[in-house]
Amino acid sequence: MQVTDKRRQITVGIFIFIGLAIFVLGVFTLGGQKKAFTRSIKLSVLFDDIQGLKAGNNVWFSGVKIGTIKKIQFYGTSQVQVILSIDEEAHKYIHKDATASISSDGLIGNKIIVLTGGSEKFPFIEDGDQLRVSTTLSTDEIMKTFQVNNKNLVDITNDFKTLSRNLVEGKGAAGALLADEQIANNFKAIVANLQTTTKSSNKIAAELDQFARKLNTKGGLADQLMTDTAVFAQLQRSVAELENTTKSAAVMTENLNKASAKFNQTDNAVGLLINDPATAQQVKSIMTNLETSSQKLDEDLKALQSNFLFRGYFKKKAKEEAKATQELQKDTN
Template identity: 65%
Template sequence: MEATDTRRKITVGIFIFIGLLIFVLGVFTLGSQKKAFVKSFLVKVVFDDIQGLKAGDNVWFSGVKIGTIKKIQFYGTSQVEVTMNIEENAHQYIRKDAAASIGSDGLIGNKIIVIDGGNPKVPAIEDGDRIRVNKTLSTDEMMKTLQVNNRNLVDITTDFKTISSNLASGKGTAGALLSDEEMAGNIKSIVANLQSTTIATNKMAAELRTFSHSLNNKQGLVNNLVSDTVIFNRLKSSSYDFQRAAQSANAITANLNTASAKLNDTNAPAGLLLNDQQTTEQLRRIIENLESSSYNLNEDLKALQSNFLFRGYFKRKAREAGDQNKK
């Protein structure tokens, strides 16, 4: 009986010992996960919105867990102050200008605080310091943005569906281009004309290049005109001669205009002869009288030649004239 009680007590003692051992191991395990037995210091940060953070959530630095959230309390009128327990071995990497932001452990994981170490030239942070907030888009804001983008994508898809339907049915200019064979033929004709125009333009450009090369030829006329001073001076002299000839022609023209004006003037003798009918008639009579007088004078001379008084004189004149002709 006593042996049975002793064995039962030993068994109970063993179970109690095993239970205590498991409890101690559990405490140490949980303590190591929560960094309960690691030397740490406190850092504070004030957020406008903690987005569901709670005490015990993790604090990360460069992707490594360096602490946990110790306490959350309201600050001021509408802000929230978060106190963090940071491991001492991360002390030297966090500077006074460090910034904290709220993230998540995965896409839909637990909320965490992510610390940016800051500028290495700035002194290290001290126990109880408050760091600034790094303004970044939260997960909720990202989801809102994605929702807006999704709605915009739906609208774009709907519009594209409408456009593609109009194109398929031949509506609008683009639809007509795709479905109207006559318009397609016109476009092909336009493209062909553009190609021929391009070929002609290229040919013209080549001819212009050839012509410009010929102008630059040292043996050519243009180059001689530009560079040969003798030819240039000759051309200059010829230009002056042309100018003088033009001036002379202008003077002659002016004189002719003046003479023409005088011919039309009845006060001038020539104008009177050309324009006065009475004077013209008188001149005609004078000319007729002169012709009649000349005829009568010739008859008188013939009569004188027949007269015996002047017959010897006229014969002598005839002999003298014959002698002059022989000489």
């Protein structure tokens, strides 16, 4: 009976010891997960919307868990203050300008807080510091964006469906091009004309190239004009002579203009005769008087020839003229 009681006590003691060991191991395990037995510092972050964060959620930095969410409480009128418990060893990698953002542990996992390291020109964080918030798209916003994109994709698919139906039915310019044989033939004719035009353009380009080569032929006129200084000097002299001729013609034209201008004036004889009717009438009268005087003079000479006093003189003069005429004819023969 005593042996049985001892065995029972030993068995109970063993179970109690095992139970205590399991309890202590569980406490240390949970404490390790919750960072209960490691030295830590506290940081705070102010969010407008914590998107379902809970106390006990993890804090990550560069893909490594460095702490947990210690406490969540309202701050001010509408903000929420989140208290973070960060391993003291991690503070030497995080600077005061670091930012905090809300993310998810996987696509639909628990909410977590992700910290950035900041820049090296700022000192490291200290216990009680408040971090800035980095605004990122939440999972809900991402899902909303996916929904909008899906709707847009459905609309685009419907548009392509309508477009393909119109093409098959021959609606619109593209549909008519595919369905109407006459339009297709016209399009082929246009393509053929474009090909012909392209060939003509190539031919013209080849001819221009040939013409350019002829211009560059050694010894040709164009080559001499561009390279031979003597030919160029002759061309310059010709141009200078042409300029002088042009100047002379201009001077002559100016003189003619001046002379013609004088014809239109009445301060000279020619202009007076041309432009003054009275002077012209006087000239006509003088010419008429001269003609009348010459007629009267002829009549007077004839009367003198008939007069006996001058008859011998005129006969003698006639004989001398006849003799002179005969001598002239002899010299000619």
